[in-house]
Amino acid sequence: MKKIEAIIKPFKLEEVKDALSEIGIQGMTVTEVKGFGRQKGHTEIYRGSEYTVDFLPKVKIEVVLGDDLAEKAIDAIVKAAKTGKIGDGKVFVFPMEQAVRIRTDETGEKAV
Amino acid sequence: MKKIEAIIKPFKLEEVKEALSEIGIVGMTVTEVKGFGRQKGHTEIYRGSEYTVDFLPKVKLELVLTDDLVEKAIDAIVKAAKTGKIGDGKVFVLPVDQAIRIRTEEMGEKAI
Amino acid sequence: MKKLILMLCCFAAALAAPHAFAQEAAAAAPSLADQVSALESSSMTAKVAMDTVWVLLTAGLVFFMNTGFGLVESGLCRSKNCVNILSKNFIVFAISSISFYVLGWGLMFGEGTPYFGLKGLWCLLGGDNSPATGDAYKGVYTSINWTGVPLEAKFFFQLVFAGTAATIVSGAVAERIKYISFILFSAVLVAVMYPITGHWLWGGGFLAQKGVWDFAGSTVVHSVGGWAALAGVIALGPRLGKFGKDGQVHPIPGHSMTSAFIGCFVLWLGWFGFNPGSTMGVGDGKLIAHIFVTTNTAAAAGCIGAMATAWLMLKKPDLSMTLNGCLAGLVAITCPCAWVSTPASIVIGLIAGVLVVFAVIMFDKLRLDDPVGALSVHLVNGVWGTLSLGLFAHPNWTDGKTGPGFGLFNGGGITQLVNQATGVFWVGLFTLFGGLIVWYVIKAVMGLRVAEEEETEGLDLGEHGQEAYPDFQPATHG
Numbered sequence: 139m140k141k142i143e144a145i146i147k148p149f150k151l152e153e154v155k156d157a158l159s160e161i162g163i164q165g166m167t168v169t170e171v172k173g174f175g176r177q178k179g180h181t182e183i184y185r186g187s188e189y190t191v192d193f194l195p196k197v198k199i200e201v202v203l204g205d206d207l208a209e210k211a212i213d214a215i216v217k218a219a220k221t222g223k224i225g226d227g228k229v230f231v232f233p234m235e236q237a238v239r240i241r242t243d244e245t246g247e248k249a250v
Numbered sequence: 251m252k253k254i255e256a257i258i259k260p261f262k263l264e265e266v267k268e269a270l271s272e273i274g275i276v277g278m279t280v281t282e283v284k285g286f287g288r289q290k291g292h293t294e295i296y297r298g299s300e301y302t303v304d305f306l307p308k309v310k311l312e313l314v315l316t317d318d319l320v321e322k323a324i325d326a327i328v329k330a331a332k333t334g335k336i337g338d339g340k341v342f343v344l345p346v347d348q349a350i351r352i353r354t355e356e357m358g359e360k361a362i
Numbered sequence: 363m364k365k366l367i368l369m370l371c372c373f374a375a376a377l378a379a380p381h382a383f384a385q386e387a388a389a390a391a392p393s394l395a396d397q398v399s400a401l402e403s404s405s406m407t408a409k410v411a412m413d414t415v416w417v418l419l420t421a422g423l424v425f426f427m428n429t430g431f432g433l434v435e436s437g438l439c440r441s442k443n444c445v446n447i448l449s450k451n452f453i454v455f456a457i458s459s460i461s462f463y464v465l466g467w468g469l470m471f472g473e474g475t476p477y478f479g480l481k482g483l484w485c486l487l488g489g490d491n492s493p494a495t496g497d498a499y500k501g502v503y504t505s506i507n508w509t510g511v512p513l514e515a516k517f518f519f520q521l522v523f524a525g526t527a528a529t530i531v532s533g534a535v536a537e538r539i540k541y542i543s544f545i546l547f548s549a550v551l552v553a554v555m556y557p558i559t560g561h562w563l564w565g566g567g568f569l570a571q572k573g574v575w576d577f578a579g580s581t582v583v584h585s586v587g588g589w590a591a592l593a594g595v596i597a598l599g600p601r602l603g604k605f606g607k608d609g610q611v612h613p614i615p616g617h618s619m620t621s622a623f624i625g626c627f628v629l630w631l632g633w634f635g636f637n638p639g640s641t642m643g644v645g646d647g648k649l650i651a652h653i654f655v656t657t658n659t660a661a662a663a664g665c666i667g668a669m670a671t672a673w674l675m676l677k678k679p680d681l682s683m684t685l686n687g688c689l690a691g692l693v694a695i696t697c698p699c700a701w702v703s704t705p706a707s708i709v710i711g712l713i714a715g716v717l718v719v720f721a722v723i724m725f726d727k728l729r730l731d732d733p734v735g736a737l738s739v740h741l742v743n744g745v746w747g748t749l750s751l752g753l754f755a756h757p758n759w760t761d762g763k764t765g766p767g768f769g770l771f772n773g774g775g776i777t778q779l780v781n782q783a784t785g786v787f788w789v790g791l792f793t794l795f796g797g798l799i800v801w802y803v804i805k806a807v808m809g810l811r812v813a814e815e816e817e818t819e820g821l822d823l824g825e826h827g828q829e830a831y832p833d834f835q836p837a838t839h840g
Contacts, residue, residue, distance in 0.1 A: 140347065145279055175277030183676050184613035185683065185735070186723040192267065193280060212350060219352050228361060230253065230314055231348035261818050295827040 139234040139247060140208045144199045145173060146219040146227040151197050157218035158201065161210050165250070167200040177225035196227060202234055204247045251346040251359060252320045256311040257285060258331040258339040263309050269330035270313070273322050277362070278313045289337030308339060314346055314362050410493045413643040414511045416650075417519050420639025424522040427632030428455050428529060433625025434689075435533040436830075438616035438682060438734040442820025443537045444830030450532045450541065454548050458525035461553035466524055467517055470557035471503045476568035478558050486517055505566035509642035519642065523583050524552050524560075526636075530587025533734035535594040537601050537614075538817055541825045543810050550800050551590055559586055559789045573778070574785030575766040578640035580697030580747035581785055586793050588741025592730070593797030598810055600731030602817050611726045614733070619681055626685040633657055633692045637699045649700060652759070656699045657692065660711030664691020667715020675719065686722065686735045687715035693740055694747035698754060701766055706754035713750075714743045745786050752779025 146154060151168065158166065172193035179192040203211060212229055220226055239249040258266060263280065270278065284305035291304035315323055324341055332338055351361040432451035436444045464485055472479025472488055481502035482488015490501035492513040499507035506516055528548045535544065562569040563582050576582050603612055616622060638653040668687020673679045691711035695702075698710065721738035730737065755762075755769035755778055767781075768774030804810060811817075816824030823829065 144352075146352070169281055171279045171281045173277070173279035182615075183678055183680060184615045185680065185726075186672075186676055186719070187611040187613045187726060189613050196279065198279065198281070212348075216350060216352050216355060222353060224353065226352040228314075228352060229348075229350040230346055232253065233345055233347055292823065293827065294823070294829065294832075296832075 139202060139237060139250060140205060141232040141234045142199075142201045142203065142208065142211055142215070142229060143232065144201075144215045144219065144227065144229045145171065145196050146199065146215070147221070147225060148195055148197045150219045150221075151199070153218040154199060154215055157214040158211060161207070161214055163201060163203060163207065163211060163214075165201070169198045169200075171196050171198045175225075175228070194225070202237055202250045204250065251314060251349060251362065252317060253312065253314045253344040253346050254320065254323055254327070255342045255344065256327050256331065256339060257283070257308050257341075258311060258327070259333065259337060260307055260309045262331045262333075263311070265330040266311065266327055269326040270323060273319070273326055275313060275315065275319065275323060275326075278311055281310045281312070283308050283310045287337075287340065306337065314349055316359050316362065410510055410512075413509070414493075414515045416644045417509070417511050417515045417639065417642050420635035421515075421519040421522050423632050423635025424519075424526065424639065425455075427522075427526060427629055427636070428452075430625045430628030430630075430632055431526075431529045431533070433621045433628065434685070435536060435625075435734045437618040437621030437623075437625060438533075439536050440614065440820070441617040441830055442822055444617065444822060445826050445828045446541065446821035447532065447536050448830075449826060450536075450544055451529055453545060454528050454532060455525045457545060457548045458528050458552045459521060461549050462521045462524045462557075463517070465553045466557040467520065468557075469554065470520070470560040470565050471506050471516075472565070473502050473504055476562075476566075476571065478561050478567075479565055486513065492516065505564065505570075511642060516642070519639065523579060523636075524556050526579075527556050527583045527587040527590070528552050530584065530736050530740045531591045531594055534591035534732045534736040535598055536733045537821065538598055538811050539594070540808070540810060540812055541821075543804050543808060546804055546808075547590075547594070547800060551797075555590065555793060555796050555800070556586055559792055562788065563785065569785045569788060572784055573767070573781045575701070575751060575778075575782070576697045576748060576785065577700045577751075578637045578696045580693060580695075580744045581789050583744075584693045584696060584740040585744025585748065585786070586789060588737055588739075588744050589790055589793035590797040591732070591736050592741060593794055593801050595730050595732055595737065597798065597801035597805055600729060601733065602814065604731045605729050609729070616682070616733075622682060622685055626688055629689060630661055630692065633661065633696075636692075637696055641700070652704075653699045655704055656702060656707035657695055659704055660691040660695030660699075660707040660714070661688050662691070663708045663711030664688050664694070664715040664718070667691070667712040668719050669715070671716045671719040682735070683719050683722070686718045686739055689739045690714040690718035690743040693743040694750060696744075697747040698751035701751060701756065701760045702754040702769075703756045703758060706750075706756065706771075710747065710750045710754065714746055717742055717746055745790070748786050749779065749782050752776070752782040 173196050174192050174194055179190050179194055181188050182191050201211060208231060215229055236245065237249040238245050285308050286304050286306055291302050291306055293300050294303050320343060327341055349361040350357050428451060432448055435451060436447040439447055467486055468483035469479050472482045474480030488502035490503055490513045491499060493510040495507055495510045509516060528551050560582050561567045563574060563576050601614065604614060606612060634654060634657065637657045638650040641650055644650060665684055665688045668690065669679045669684040672683040691714045694710050694714035695707055718738045721742040722735050725732055725737055751766055753769045753771050755766045755774065756772050757768055760766050762768050767778040770776055770779050812821060812824055
């Protein structure tokens with residue numbers, strides 16, 4: 139099992155969700171986060187003083203899935219989230235040791 | 251590649267960010283979370299009734315790094331986030347299998 | 363004039379009750395003199411009733427301004443201090459109500475010295491036969507005998523003004539002051555300091571005798587609140603993190619521009635009580651209508667002035683500055699609203715709007731941390747509004763003798779301007795230094811500032827053990 143974490147532009151969430159459900163992925167967790175990478179923040183003005191906002195709003199998607207689906211899922215996310223402009227985000231893949239569905243006590247790939 | 255997750259006091263975020271950028275780390279994701287550890291919550295009063303708020307506001311910092319930067323990053327975070335009082339937070343290190351930059355589709359260490 | 367009113371009243375009475383009138387005339391036929399005096403007294407009663415309704419209604423509008431202040435101030439501060447700011451703005455009117463009733467009113471309007479009242483000092487207990495006016499008035503609150511309403515109407519109207527001065531302080535000292543220290547200062551301000559300077563101008567004191575005029579309180583209310591706030595800001599020091607080590611300014615954005623917006627509109631509405639209500643009588647309606655227009659026009663010009671200044675100077679039309687500009691225009695027009703023409707009110711408001719933006723930047727440069735712009739709005743523009751009367755007082759709206767003299771731009775020379783500056787000077791001197799003394803005494807006795815840790819965590823938890831937005835809400839500024 140793997141866990142995929144993707145940090146994407148917030149307005150791309152719907153497209154990424156649709157792309158994932160097309161390849162049969164039914165569950166995910168979404169968090170509103172802030173972050174930056176190569177895309178630097180912007181300058182804001184409040185009551186006459188300028189300040190830099192480094193952290194831009196992003197959406198983090200977390201999906202846990204079987205090894206066989208991981209490649210397809212990464213592809214789907216990358217395709218759907220890409221605009222070609224800086225700030226498109228990143229996808230990370232982590233090893234996942236165990237998963238348990240709380241309702242049924244199912245474990246492992248059956249639980250995801 | 252490793253992922254560092256740090257749970258810190260919210261008002262320490264700026265200092266931690268600056269400490270990380272000093273050692274050349276230019277990307278991170280932050281999330282407003284709530285949690286508790288040894289620092290128990292505090293007591294609030296609402297219309298005469300006391301209740302305990304266990305979950306205190308914290309900031310979760312996530313960064314994915316090449317292995318050689320991990321020690322330095324942990325040092326920087328710990329130094330900057332420390333107040334010496336209970337509730338300073340924790341740093342966790344996790345393995346990462348893969349990373350992809352969505353815009354360019356670069357993979358692995360080039361992507362981070 | 364009086365005859366005309368009498369005739370009109372006769373006519374109205376005849377129309378309203380033809381049968382009663384006819385029967386009475388047929389039955390007893392009271393003397394004409396009796397009839398005239400009966401009509402005179404009922405028309406007097408009607409006038410008193412109408413003026414009283416006017417005074418209490420506009421007092422209600424001014425009372426509602428507390429809502430506006432609460433929303434503006436809490437909106438422009440961080441969510442972790444929201445309960446604290448709302449608490450301060452709520453309790454301050456309660457404190458003002460008691461303080462002004464017990465001592466403030468007597469000090470301000472009682473007869474006595476040119477510097478403070480002495481007679482009828484406590485709890486409105488001095489002799490009084492309001493609503494009698496002028497020479498017919500027999501009592502100790504002579505300086506306010508020009509309005510023909512009952513004593514309690516006069517008191518309530520003046521109370522909501524005193525409350526306004528106190529609530530101005532709240533915003534400037536926000537996000538770091540101890541709740542109890544603020545309460546104590548407010549009590550002293552409304553019981554003693556505000557009434558003393560108020561006596562100088564509105565209680566027949568030495569500034570009134572010098573010919574300083576302030577129609578609705580640019581100086582008496584707003585700059586007094588502003589000077590007291592400035593003293594507080596000096597005594598407290600800036601919020602943690604507001605200024606960097608080498609002097610750079612770190613903005614601390616407020617948590618709800620929606621609150622600030624609603625609050626500003628509430629204040630704008632409240633000002634239609636503040637200024638027109640200060641006539642304390644409807645007269646023939648002409649003056650209150652004029653004051654509605656000058657008040658609104660100055661507010662509008664203030665918005666535009668501040669928006670344009672921010673846009674040109676800071677590149678973007680900062681909403682918080684536009685809101686401050688509106689309030690700046692309102693504060694500035696408060697003193698001259700009855701005595702200047704509408705075109706003049708545009709100029710006064712525009713200048714106020716420009717001033718407020720520069721003032722916000724100036725106070726930041728001076729490292730005086732005022733989270734909501736209370737100093738820039740109420741102090742700077744209270745001063746500007748008071749001076750503006752000396753420039754713009756207009757013959758159409760003042761006879762130059764029983765009110766202010768004509769302004770510099772209307773052929774009056776600099777006399778009125780100098781008078782106004784004298785008023786600004788003495789009131790500023792007294793309130794700033796008096797305020798500093800009170801703040802530092804409180805500081806020595808019980809401290810002014812919350813602990814550093816509490817300031818970081820937020821005053822909502824530290825002072826009140828409550829959060830404004832509980833449940834699983836994301837924290838914003840630690």
